[in-house]
Amino acid sequence: METHTNQAVLSPRWDRRETSARKNKVRVKCILSILIATIAFTAIYPSQTPRATSAATAAALTNCGAPTVITLSQLETLTTNTIIPDKTSLTPPCSVTYNGQTYPTYVELDGMTLDTNPYTGDCNANVQGYCDVHLEFACTVSAGCLFEIDQKWFAAGYTYPVNTQGAGSIAQGSIVSATGFLYTDDHGIHELHPTVSVSVGGAPPANCSNGAIDPPACTTCPTGYVMQNNTCVTQPPPNLSTSFTFNPTSPTINSAVTLTSTAVGGTGPYTTSWDFGDGASGTGATAVHTYTSAQTFTVTESVTDSSAPSQTVTKSQNIAISSFSTAGLTASMSFTPSSPLVGQTVSFTSTASGGLAPYSYSWDFGDGGTSTGSAPTHAYNAAGVYTIAFTAIDSSNLRSSEQTVLIATQPTLQVNNPPILSTPADKTIKAGNIITFTVNATDPDPGERIIFTASGLPQGATFDSFTRIFSWTPSPSQTGTYTVIFIATDNGSPPRSDSKPVPIQVEPAATNGGTGGSTGGSTKTPSGGCSLCGFIPQTTTNTWILVMAGILGFNGLLAVKTLRSRSELARVKRRLRFAS
Numbered sequence: 001m002e003t004h005t006n007q008a009v010l011s012p013r014w015d016r017r018e019t020s021a022r023k024n025k026v027r028v029k030c031i032l033s034i035l036i037a038t039i040a041f042t043a044i045y046p047s048q049t050p051r052a053t054s055a056a057t058a059a060a061l062t063n064c065g066a067p068t069v070i071t072l073s074q075l076e077t078l079t080t081n082t083i084i085p086d087k088t089s090l091t092p093p094c095s096v097t098y099n100g101q102t103y104p105t106y107v108e109l110d111g112m113t114l115d116t117n118p119y120t121g122d123c124n125a126n127v128q129g130y131c132d133v134h135l136e137f138a139c140t141v142s143a144g145c146l147f148e149i150d151q152k153w154f155a156a157g158y159t160y161p162v163n164t165q166g167a168g169s170i171a172q173g174s175i176v177s178a179t180g181f182l183y184t185d186d187h188g189i190h191e192l193h194p195t196v197s198v199s200v201g202g203a204p205p206a207n208c209s210n211g212a213i214d215p216p217a218c219t220t221c222p223t224g225y226v227m228q229n230n231t232c233v234t235q236p237p238p239n240l241s242t243s244f245t246f247n248p249t250s251p252t253i254n255s256a257v258t259l260t261s262t263a264v265g266g267t268g269p270y271t272t273s274w275d276f277g278d279g280a281s282g283t284g285a286t287a288v289h290t291y292t293s294a295q296t297f298t299v300t301e302s303v304t305d306s307s308a309p310s311q312t313v314t315k316s317q318n319i320a321i322s323s324f325s326t327a328g329l330t331a332s333m334s335f336t337p338s339s340p341l342v343g344q345t346v347s348f349t350s351t352a353s354g355g356l357a358p359y360s361y362s363w364d365f366g367d368g369g370t371s372t373g374s375a376p377t378h379a380y381n382a383a384g385v386y387t388i389a390f391t392a393i394d395s396s397n398l399r400s401s402e403q404t405v406l407i408a409t410q411p412t413l414q415v416n417n418p419p420i421l422s423t424p425a426d427k428t429i430k431a432g433n434i435i436t437f438t439v440n441a442t443d444p445d446p447g448e449r450i451i452f453t454a455s456g457l458p459q460g461a462t463f464d465s466f467t468r469i470f471s472w473t474p475s476p477s478q479t480g481t482y483t484v485i486f487i488a489t490d491n492g493s494p495p496r497s498d499s500k501p502v503p504i505q506v507e508p509a510a511t512n513g514g515t516g517g518s519t520g521g522s523t524k525t526p527s528g529g530c531s532l533c534g535f536i537p538q539t540t541t542n543t544w545i546l547v548m549a550g551i552l553g554f555n556g557l558l559a560v561k562t563l564r565s566r567s568e569l570a571r572v573k574r575r576l577r578f579a580s
Helices: 002-010 012-048 074-075 152-157 543-580
Strands: 096-099 101-104 106-113 118-120 132-137 147-150 175-184 190-200 225-228 233-235 243-249 256-264 271-275 281-285 286-290 297-303 310-319 328-336 345-353 359-363 378-379 386-395 399-408 418-422 428-431 434-439 441-442 450-455 460-465 467-471 479-490 499-505
Touching: 074 147, 074 190, 101 286, 147 175, 152 328, 243 297, 243 310, 256 271, 281 286, 328 386, 328 399, 345 359, 345 386, 418 479, 418 499, 428 434, 450 460
Parallel strands: 147 190, 428 499
Antiparallel strands: 096 101, 106 175, 118 132, 132 147, 175 190, 225 233, 243 256, 256 286, 271 281, 271 297, 297 310, 328 345, 345 378, 359 386, 386 399, 418 441, 434 467, 450 479, 460 467, 479 499
16 A cells, blocks of 8 residues: 555656646636736726816817807897707807707807806716816896806816816806807706806906917907907996986976986996086986076086096086976876785876976875875775876966876785606616616796705715706615605795605625616616626725735735745655655
8 A cells, every 4th residue: 555655656647747737726826816806907997087088189179260249138038949059069069050040059158147156066977077067147047047167178178267066266246257158958047158268257258259279369359358469458448428418408496307417438337426506516327406596507517437547527508497387287197006906005106397396296095095295105905996186286376187096906815836746666776786867846836946855865875956866876785775755845935845755675786797787767887887896896996906916915925835835845756766
């Protein structure tokens, strides 16, 4: 038995088979180590690297020429049927055609005041690591108006006075001008994407009005600016001038004369002062004065502008005051609102001319109420038809009377209806996969705005109240059932709300190499090209590097030990051969 064993150990054929087998094991281990490292880095690296368009791509901006300067009212009149370019394209169209009419999309909008601080949205929607930045300003469109800087333009290398988190030099109350492309989204929000420039504080949006990427190629400036040394500077104001009118044109003693100033040129605002010619003075663009003697007075108006240094101009006119009017007394009255509600204040207005000023007034409101003022107010406590009797009397006791009918009605009770929230059905998702969906709501009351919120969000889940998009990638440790409650609240009086739950079932990640799936929901492989994230636990890059270093180190140590063992075995076999 011993002899057989020694022969087996010393057999050259057996020794060669053993050596070959060990070499194969070492080769297999090395191949496995390289394969594991390749799989790990393939799973990790793409998810850590944003897909950003290079700055060179930005140079492909469509040459639209000079932008069309528009006003806020022009922006507010746009509809989704007229202006719908691709808001995320780096080469949007310069114009669109609708019903045979061509509309420019490349525009300049200046001097908008932000009514909120900048905020972000749609983060990572198109480019990983980047968000859209919204700069909202007041307008008459119920859905709102804003400048929006798309994340693709950030990724393409464009810089603005805000960063990707909405901080920087822009804040609520800032005056913002921008050059970009019009877009009206499916929610009715009127947007202008400043893909070329954004400026703060009333400065022109670019060195020249065409807003080109290469400013020295520009040749014209925006309205209100002139070119000096290849730079747009504020256009100097024209010379200041002024004039004024007075009413009535043939005033009498003790009657009120209204003087109205009109200033042009210079730099507003203007400061206006008056010398009425009878020793009295006044201020303001509109002044009212009463003369107590019949003669001709020289009225002098002085206007000073706000330029530096300031400009001052004067204008004088003669006003002839007569002792009485050659025309008879005429008077009339009016009231607002024309169809008042019970309890609502009604404002009455009187006018009188001719005769001899000053005038006195008498009112009978038809419900027992009276007044002697020139512009009284009155409220009716019951619905009905009332006859208003008005009389004006001049200083020579001339009278002018008028009667009219007023109808007071009971107010209609206004009821604010709650919004109607729409949410998707129950969701089922594999751990490691991403789930996204959008909630929506409608309001039966026209013109009301809806605010969206969510409660019960799982760890790592997000809900953008602006886009109404819910997004979540549950980790392997988050299996189970979660219920997220979505709430839609209108801005009626009082505010009304509607809420609905959306259950989400998170199942363990697939173990058969599949990507998992969902039922009744919208899921997709996480962005970044990670094809194995469905079953490889997500961790940080540093952790993976430590794991891979450990694996490679262990295999290297094992290879060294194997080589040393083979060398030791060879020495033992040589000694046994010599001993035999």
